[in-house]
Every structure is written in C-alpha cells, then in structure tokens.
Amino acid sequence: MTPPVFSHGSLRLYLLSLLAEQPRHGYELIQALSDRFGGTYSPSAGTIYPRLAKLEEEGLVTKISDGRKTVYEITDAGRAELASRLDELGNIENEVTDSVRRLADEVRSGVNAAMKSLRADLASAAREAKSESKSSDSESNLHTESNRALHEADMVLNEFRQQLRADLRTAAYRSRVPADTVSELRRQLDAVRSSILASINPR
Template identity: 70%
Template sequence: MTPPVFAHGNLRLYLLALLEEQPRHGYELIQALSERFGGTYSPSAGTIYPRLAKLEEEGLVAKRTDGRKSVYEITDAGRAELDSRRHELDAIEEDVTDSVRRMAEGVRAEVDTAMRSLRAELASAAREAKKAATETSATVNLHADSNRAVHEADLVLTEFRQQLRVELRRQAHRGRVSADTVSLLRTRLADVKAEIVRELAQR
C-alpha cells in the first residue's frame, strides 16, 4: 500500500507537534511517526534530520546533547507556530486515520484471497483422491476418509479466518496493522499451502 504523503510543510508541522508532547531524539521521532501511521509510513533519517536542522535554524526547535545523542525540543517560537496552524494539524490527523483504515481493509482482502486459494488447493486434492478411490475397495475407504478430512480442514480454515478478521479489526483501531502484517500473512499462508500440497503429492 502507498504510504501517506505529507503535503508541503506538513511533515515540518507534525514534527513540531511531536516535540510539543516531549523532547525526543531523531530516531524517537521516526518511531513515533511510524506508530502514528500504524506502520504505513516510516520516514528515513535523510528525511527527518534535514527538517530538524531547518527548524533549529528558524528557532522553532532547540538541540541539546544527551550523551552521544542529540535531543530536540520545541521552543516558544515553535509553540506559537504550532498554535497558529493547529487546524492544519487536525486535518493531517484525519488523513492518518483514513490511511490506517484503508490499510486494515487491504489486510482483510488479502486474508480472503489467501483463504480462497488454500480452499481451492484442498478441493483439488480431494477430487484427485476421489478419482483414485474408484480403482479398488481399499481406496473407497480412503475416499471417505479423505472427504471427512477435507470437511474438517474447511472448518479449521473457516475458524481461522473468522478469528483473524476479528483480531485484525481490533488491532486496526489501535493503528497496529501494517504492510508487514500483510507480507507476513501472505508468506505464512503460502508456506502452509506448499507444505500441504507436497505432503499430498507424496501419498
């Protein structure tokens, strides 16, 4: 999913808002932005530090040394700038909420697609088992067992899908669903499907 893109000056404003909450290191600002966007947007150091330097040059933030790290804090001038543009910050927050919601919807779509693909593989395996079962009486019993197993597998998949969708929706409201979640889901389901197909082919 394409991450949210800050309009001109909006990232600068958002950095001031984060520093108004508390002084932070540059890396802490990057982490805070990633958390606010539910993992859908994580700026690089090359994006953050030049803007912090510009804010310092304009007198909107001050930098002090904390061991080997630089800590940035908002100045009175920075607070005045933030207060004068508070309405713009509210609009940015609304965009963040919309972005996280779209991300959650994308994850749910990925779950549906992956589960349909897995069901199709199981159905195909069941058809192959049914075809082979007609050759001998022994395979007839195997056919019945296979059909029961497919039915049970379908129940397991349905339960998994329902439980995961509930958890995804719950976590989306907290901004915790990210592109990494989709990638992990896709990878793990692909691995499970491949393992099942290999196991069935060896029988």
C-alpha cells in the same frame, strides 16, 4: 502506488506539535509517532532527521547535546507557526489513519482471496478423488485421507495467514512495507497455488 502516509508538509508540522509538548531526541519522536498511531506507522531515522535539520535552519527548533543524544526543543518562532496552523493538526491524524488502513486492507484482501481460492481448489480435488474412486474399502480410505489432508491444509493456511499479518504489522511499525507489497504477495501466492494444483491434479 501506495500514497505517502503524510502529505507534503504535514510531518513537519506534526513534529513541531510533538516538540511543543516537551523536548525530545530523534528516537523519542519516532516512538511518539508510532504510539500516536497504534504502531501502524513509524517513520525511519532518514525521514525524521532531515526534517529536524530543516526546522533548525528555519529557527523553529533548537538542539542541545545530552550525553550522546541530541535533544530538540521548539523555539518561540516554532510555537508561533504551530499556533497559526492548529486547525491543520486534526486533519493530519486522519490522513495517517486512512493511509495505514488502506495498506492493511489491500494486504488483507490479497491474502484472503488467495486463501479462499486455494481452499476451494483443495476441496474440489478431494471431491474428485472421491467420485473417481471405486466403491470399496480403498475408496473409503482414500476419502478419509483426502479429508484429513484438506483439514490439515486448512490449518496450515490459517497459520500462514496469521503469521504473515503479524510480520506485515511488524514491518509497518518500522516503515518497511514497500509500495509493491500487495502485487508481490499476489504473484507469489498465485505461484504457490499453481504448484499445489499441479501436485494434486497431475496430467
């Protein structure tokens, strides 16, 4: 299971640090967190607003209505707590960076392994087709067609990998990458590989 991005209590403290810089409404806090971590992490509204409500109950922040928006501002008590825990803030960013890097590495590893295996299978099929063919013009044509198919398949795999990485980054930006993403990716890629092998190596 992928560990949470923030350890217990860390997000609460980090929200205080953002509000110490300037008053912000909920969306601005979400955007500020996303900006701090290069878009690799962005909490949901369901993660942020309950913590803001708790901070308000504790007297660490206040809120005022600005049109249809609610703006949160740190209180003197909030600044005092933040000042007493400044040494923890540096570690929080390291925790977040490690968490999102770990997820990205797991996904990248799963995709790369599946793509490498499928390329090897396609190349092997092309070699087998060549060796089993007779020495004739039809053999030459078959070999050419196999090489062309292999090249096109490689291009499709590269395009798929790039698109999936972009999709995953977008999902991570919105905090919508489930913990079982890597295992599900491997399962589906294994199914695709089996299907492709069945089509190029019929019994």
